[in-house]
Amino acid sequence: MSRNKQPELRLAVFDLDTTIWYPEMYQLYYPVQQITCKETKKQKIVDGAKQEVNIFNGACHALCHIKELNTDYGMDIEVAVASRTDEPEWAHTCMEWLQIKNKMTLKEIIDHVEIEETDKKHHFRNLKKKTKLDYEEMVFFDNEWRNIKSVRELGVKCIYTPDGMEKQHWYEALELFGLGHFCDDGEERKID
Numbered sequence: 001m002s003r004n005k006q007p008e009l010r011l012a013v014f015d016l017d018t019t020i021w022y023p024e025m026y027q028l029y030y031p032v033q034q035i036t037c038k039e040t041k042k043q044k045i046v047d048g049a050k051q052e053v054n055i056f057n058g059a060c061h062a063l064c065h066i067k068e069l070n071t072d073y074g075m076d077i078e079v080a081v082a083s084r085t086d087e088p089e090w091a092h093t094c095m096e097w098l099q100i101k102n103k104m105t106l107k108e109i110i111d112h113v114e115i116e117e118t119d120k121k122h123h124f125r126n127l128k129k130k131t132k133l134d135y136e137e138m139v140f141f142d143n144e145w146r147n148i149k150s151v152r153e154l155g156v157k158c159i160y161t162p163d164g165m166e167k168q169h170w171y172e173a174l175e176l177f178g179l180g181h182f183c184d185d186g187e188e189r190k191i192d
């Protein structure tokens with residue numbers, strides 16, 4: 001990568017708990033299960049106390065927009081998760097069952113998964129090895145400031161999402177990579 005050239009956005013990395021979804025895995029009661037809502041006939045993910053796991057609208061928007069940018073504009077942005085959740089099995093189950101749009105699951109849209117109870121820098125070193133990308137080509141979204149601070153030291157562009165992923169956080173990332181012209185066009189994102 002030339003020093004004068006702005007790095008391309010090649011990898012968008014999301015924390016899971018309170019970034020992509022809510023509640024956090026430690027707040028759930030065993031077992032995590034998939035049920036069909038009687039009124040809407042839609043699938044829901046709930047815990048043993050019938051508490052629902054939901055994807056933040058901003059996370060759904062960002063993931064759908066990445067798919068659109070790759071499909072319609074020939075970009076090559078991969079998606080990863082980096083999580084320190086203490087319930088990795090439940091997290092994997094939620095990724096398999098939670099749907100973004102048009103029945104596409106989180107698992108289907110995520111290219112790389114790093115789930116370990118360790119510092120996020122370790123996750124990013126693994127992602128760098130797997131993807132062969134430079135840290136400068138990555139963006140990271142997380143709701144915990146300590147993780148943002150740690151990963152930023154590697155040279156990754158980081159976006160703090162204290163109350164979960166919002167559309168504005170995705171647009172901030174696009175701006176950081178000189179892709180602001182792809183920000184809100186007034187259309188709802190959908191995956192075909």
